[in-house]
Amino acid sequence: MRITVAGAGNVGLVTAVCFAEAGHQVTCLDTQKEKIEMLEKGQSPFFEPGLEPLLEKNLASGKLRFSTNPRQAYRDAEIIFIAVGTPEKKDGSVDLSYIYIASYHIAENIENDVIVCTKSTVPVGTNEIIKQIFQNRKPRHLKVDVVSNPEFLREGSAIMDFYLGDRIVIGADNPEAASIMEQLYLPLKIPIVVTDIKSAEMIKYASNAFLATKISFINEIANLCEKVGANIEEVCYGMGMDKRIGANYLQPGVGYGGSCFPKDTKALVQLAGNVQHPFELLESVIKVNQHQHSLLVRKAKEMFGSLKGKKAAVLGLAFKPETDDVREAVSLTIIKELLEEGSMVTAYDPIAIPNAHKLIGNSIEYTTNIHEALKEADFAVIATEWDQIKHLPLDAYIAYMKEPIIFDGRNCYALKDIQRYPITYVSIGRPTILNAKPAQRL
Numbered sequence: 122m123r124i125t126v127a128g129a130g131n132v133g134l135v136t137a138v139c140f141a142e143a144g145h146q147v148t149c150l151d152t153q154k155e156k157i158e159m160l161e162k163g164q165s166p167f168f169e170p171g172l173e174p175l176l177e178k179n180l181a182s183g184k185l186r187f188s189t190n191p192r193q194a195y196r197d198a199e200i201i202f203i204a205v206g207t208p209e210k211k212d213g214s215v216d217l218s219y220i221y222i223a224s225y226h227i228a229e230n231i232e233n234d235v236i237v238c239t240k241s242t243v244p245v246g247t248n249e250i251i252k253q254i255f256q257n258r259k260p261r262h263l264k265v266d267v268v269s270n271p272e273f274l275r276e277g278s279a280i281m282d283f284y285l286g287d288r289i290v291i292g293a294d295n296p297e298a299a300s301i302m303e304q305l306y307l308p309l310k311i312p313i314v315v316t317d318i319k320s321a322e323m324i325k326y327a328s329n330a331f332l333a334t335k336i337s338f339i340n341e342i343a344n345l346c347e348k349v350g351a352n353i354e355e356v357c358y359g360m361g362m363d364k365r366i367g368a369n370y371l372q373p374g375v376g377y378g379g380s381c382f383p384k385d386t387k388a389l390v391q392l393a394g395n396v397q398h399p400f401e402l403l404e405s406v407i408k409v410n411q412h413q414h415s416l417l418v419r420k421a422k423e424m425f426g427s428l429k430g431k432k433a434a435v436l437g438l439a440f441k442p443e444t445d446d447v448r449e450a451v452s453l454t455i456i457k458e459l460l461e462e463g464s465m466v467t468a469y470d471p472i473a474i475p476n477a478h479k480l481i482g483n484s485i486e487y488t489t490n491i492h493e494a495l496k497e498a499d500f501a502v503i504a505t506e507w508d509q510i511k512h513l514p515l516d517a518y519i520a521y522m523k524e525p526i527i528f529d530g531r532n533c534y535a536l537k538d539i540q541r542y543p544i545t546y547v548s549i550g551r552p553t554i555l556n557a558k559p560a561q562r563l
């Protein structure tokens with residue numbers, strides 16, 4: 122198949138590279154010239170494990186090409202994936218301008234019948250508008266089928282998710298177009314759900330909102346555990362064994378971040394509001410999450426009284442491990458609040474510093490050396506569960522910090538390990554350990 126992918130972001134690039142790897146002739150188009158120039162040299166503009174080798178291989182074989190030229194990219198495509206951004210507007214609704222502009226470009230440049238497949242996350246009803254755009258703007262003799270094909274990959278495991286996803290969703294009005302899309306995905310041997318377009322659009326939002334709900338729910342239980350003296354680790358283990366509940370997305374922490382859960386939950390609340398159906402449950406999920414982002418700074422204030430003049434080591438900037446993405450990362454809220462309290466911050470991250478620097482600027486110090494971040498710090502805040510942090514010997518906190526006081530937002534350490542060291546340790550949903558001494562060993 123001749124495939125074109127509009128958008129060389131996380132979703133677009135992974136889609137383009139993986140379909141090229143599957144033997145299709147793929148062109149990936151982006152409006153950002155610098156991005157395309159990097160990609161033409163085989164360099165990914167963002168970090169995603171396993172992506173760059175596939176990129177280099179498929180560029181070399183000629184299966185994958187990059188372009189900024191809509192005519193060249195769309196002219197003879199048989200399937201076009203729209204994978205452009207759908208960011209959040211100030212009021213929480215979705216900015217669909219990139220989707221519409223991409224649709225205009227497609228309509229104005231195609232020379233063949235084509236299936237246009239929306240991979241971007243778009244509110245229910247958007248593909249109807251995309252259809253209208255094609256009806257109004259495409260050459261009259263050409264046939265355009267619009268299909269919804271929402272994406273479920275996670276950053277940091279995107280390539281694996283492409284090959285081993287739980288399901289592929291195809292929303293189509295035309296059975297012929299649905300069947301072509303099914304054929305395209307068949308070699309992956311992943312269950313395919315074929316449905317109508319609006320249901321496909323809703324499956325995406327409902328899935329992300331449900332996962333976000335699970336996270337806020339467990340965070341509320343964790344907060345409750347602290348109040349009543351239970352241990353969230355034991356609780357999650359016991360709950361997760363029930364297959365109806367499942368152990369995934371039950372990891373308590375400082376709340377969810379990233380480019381999708383925060384924006385998609387707000388978008389679904391907006392969508393519900395638009396049809397006079399207040400989504401109170403999801404509104405609470407969002408509120409709980411915002412509250413959770415501030416939890417560790419609140420706890421630090423409780424411990425120190427004032428954080429003014431204190432030196433804080435923030436460990437982890439990325440919104441999760443194995444990515445350099447800092448969009449809606451909890452670290453950003455933690456750092457903002459620490460600075461407002463008058464603390465001095467040194468942040469550690471193995472790969473996300475350039476992206477974080479673009480948002481935070483020079484108001485904090487950055488380092489890729491974790492010991493450097495801990496040096497002379499009054500307290501450490503763990504925001505991302507990088508392996509480098511989880512495997513850091515606990516001696517390092519004692520050796521480098523003024524006082525080994527850790528606020529762990531990702532429950533990186535086992536309490537029994539912490540108890541062997543003279544460390545004060547505050548985590549999520551588990552008992553606080555106050556300066557345990559070797560004598561207190563379990």
Ligand SMILES: NC(=O)C1=CN([C@@H]2O[C@H](COP(=O)(O)OP(=O)(O)OC[C@H]3O[C@@H](n4cnc5c(N)ncnc54)[C@H](O)[C@@H]3O)[C@@H](O)[C@H]2O)C=CC1
Pocket residue numbers: 127128129130131132133150151152153156204205206207219222223226240241242243272273274275276380381
């Ligand atoms: N980031 C992720 O892991 C996932 C994202 N999604 C959804 O997929 C969509 C894309 O997300 P990301 O890849 O993170 O976006 P992104 O913001 O990283 O990348 C979007 C790219 O589209 C390009 N673009 C904008 N207008 C264009 C046009 N007219 N023609 C060609 N390129 C254009 C931009 O320059 C940018 O490089 C969003 O709707 C998102 O909600 C869905 C699943 C996973």
Ligand SMILES: O=C(O)[C@H]1O[C@H](OP(=O)(O)OP(=O)(O)OC[C@H]2O[C@@H](n3ccc(=O)[nH]c3=O)[C@H](O)[C@@H]2O)[C@H](O)[C@@H](O)[C@@H]1O
Pocket residue numbers: 242272273274275276277329332336369370371372373374375376377378379380381382440441
């Ligand atoms: O629509 C999207 O963009 C994607 O959003 C999420 O993927 P992603 O944001 O890449 O990352 P996740 O691994 O789901 O983590 C999201 C956030 O939830 C947090 N999280 C996750 C799991 C958990 O148990 N607890 C928890 O706090 C993570 O720390 C992170 O901040 C979904 O998992 C994907 O299926 C979806 O395609």
